[in-house]
Amino acid sequence: MFRSHRQAFLDHMEDGDIALFQGANHMVRNHDVDFPFRQQSGFWYLTGLPEADGALMLAKGVEGVAEETLFVLPRDPAKETWHGRRLGPEGAMEKLGFADARENDEFPEVALSAMQKAKRVWCRLGEQAELDAFVLESLSAIRKQTRLGLTPPSAVLDPGPVLDELRLFKSEGELNLMRRAAAVSAEAHMLAMAQCNPGFYEHQLEALLHFTFRNHGCNDAGWAYPSIVASGANACILHYTDNNQACADGDLVLIDAGGEFQHYAADITRCFPVNGTFSPAQRAVYQVVLDAQIAAVDAVRAGNPFHDIHDLASLKLCEGLVSLGVVKTSVEEAMETGSFRKWTIHNTSHWIGLDVHDCGAYRFDGVSRPLEPGMVLTVEPGLYFSPDDDSIPSELRGIGVRIEDDIHVTGGTPENLTVATPKAIADVEQACAAERLAPPTLESAGI
Ligand code: GLY
Ligand code: MN
Ligand code: MN
Numbered sequence: 001m002f003r004s005h006r007q008a009f010l011d012h013m014e015d016g017d018i019a020l021f022q023g024a025n026h027m028v029r030n031h032d033v034d035f036p037f038r039q040q041s042g043f044w045y046l047t048g049l050p051e052a053d054g055a056l057m058l059a060k061g062v063e064g065v066a067e068e069t070l071f072v073l074p075r076d077p078a079k080e081t082w083h084g085r086r087l088g089p090e091g092a093m094e095k096l097g098f099a100d101a102r103e104n105d106e107f108p109e110v111a112l113s114a115m116q117k118a119k120r121v122w123c124r125l126g127e128q129a130e131l132d133a134f135v136l137e138s139l140s141a142i143r144k145q146t147r148l149g150l151t152p153p154s155a156v157l158d159p160g161p162v163l164d165e166l167r168l169f170k171s172e173g174e175l176n177l178m179r180r181a182a183a184v185s186a187e188a189h190m191l192a193m194a195q196c197n198p199g200f201y202e203h204q205l206e207a208l209l210h211f212t213f214r215n216h217g218c219n220d221a222g223w224a225y226p227s228i229v230a231s232g233a234n235a236c237i238l239h240y241t242d243n244n245q246a247c248a249d250g251d252l253v254l255i256d257a258g259g260e261f262q263h264y265a266a267d268i269t270r271c272f273p274v275n276g277t278f279s280p281a282q283r284a285v286y287q288v289v290l291d292a293q294i295a296a297v298d299a300v301r302a303g304n305p306f307h308d309i310h311d312l313a314s315l316k317l318c319e320g321l322v323s324l325g326v327v328k329t330s331v332e333e334a335m336e337t338g339s340f341r342k343w344t345i346h347n348t349s350h351w352i353g354l355d356v357h358d359c360g361a362y363r364f365d366g367v368s369r370p371l372e373p374g375m376v377l378t379v380e381p382g383l384y385f386s387p388d389d390d391s392i393p394s395e396l397r398g399i400g401v402r403i404e405d406d407i408h409v410t411g412g413t414p415e416n417l418t419v420a421t422p423k424a425i426a427d428v429e430q431a432c433a434a435e436r437l438a439p440p441t442l443e444s445a446g447i
Contacts (some may be wrong), residue, residue, distance in 0.1 A: 014060030016119030021055035168360030188212035198249035224265035227257035235400025269404035288320030380404030
């Protein structure tokens, strides 16, 4: 998979080009403790290297320069005893299938030598200070050597748009990883639905989600983004991650959570009643969002412009807001003025892949791009009624509902990767009524 990704990038290079990429480094969290290591997504896409401090050089038709060279940390028994195993150059060639791999302290010399011969250099400036400095200093040094017969590279090109466009179209191998992330995440949501009871804390639901992610081998902390577990009116805070309140009888819980499997994300939102049964007001709001979501998912078809998904979801939500008595004008007027957006707030979709908000252009020359097979996007309309919004019927205040699935654009019917997560009201209530295993308590765990 990674080799074919490199080949696809090489196909965009011209004879005489080299391309330089730098991986992620460790980041300090607090004294002597690093954040869990997460490879930079573009670098992972090209290399599959699970280690820090890596670099990659690709070259096309540059005499004496290998087509691909991976630079990795050297083997070091003492450091590996403390911090973990390293592939080393031999391991990188053997396990990752690189034709050429070297220790990373060779990068400056090897890359400078290649730049001296290259016509153009692909390098994303402005993201990694170390790489920026290397490229700029190398260009400056080469320009000073023109009397020795060196011709400096005539252009520095940004690999970002090419790489982003490649990543936007998922191969079958990538889709299988996303299907796995989606299946694990569906199970996590169902476990939370089954376990929740009045008095259960949001962080206890979060723990069940993260248990499921890790239990099925999702990487690092397990999640693709910090989980949102928002009971009651907390659901009206879009990126609520405090997750420290008790779930109250009669409230809904909104969970926006997805695992990350071999670096590929799932992104699922579901809402369910703490006591297992939707109240009439909750049911009415939920059904509006559900109808909008189902209509929008069905529109995820090749040829439809990306923004049509949002426009359709917005129309359905607006119609629902009129029927709920929230919007007091006609649908046409509310659509015209945008007055209904106070309760819908956010957009409906984003690309998803190695990043939960994945790369890839949404418009070309200001025009929404048409969907194409191989793209994957979320569909996630929502309605949010603040508890202190006295312009709306009182029974709606404090209700927040979002429903989110991950949809693969095919040549025909859209493939819902997250379809296993209950969504219809009856299915959600059934999942809430599933057998509840007694969660371990501090007392029963003997602490
Ligand atoms: N979980 C972030 C989002 O839904 O976009
Ligand atoms: Mn999302
Ligand atoms: Mn989400």
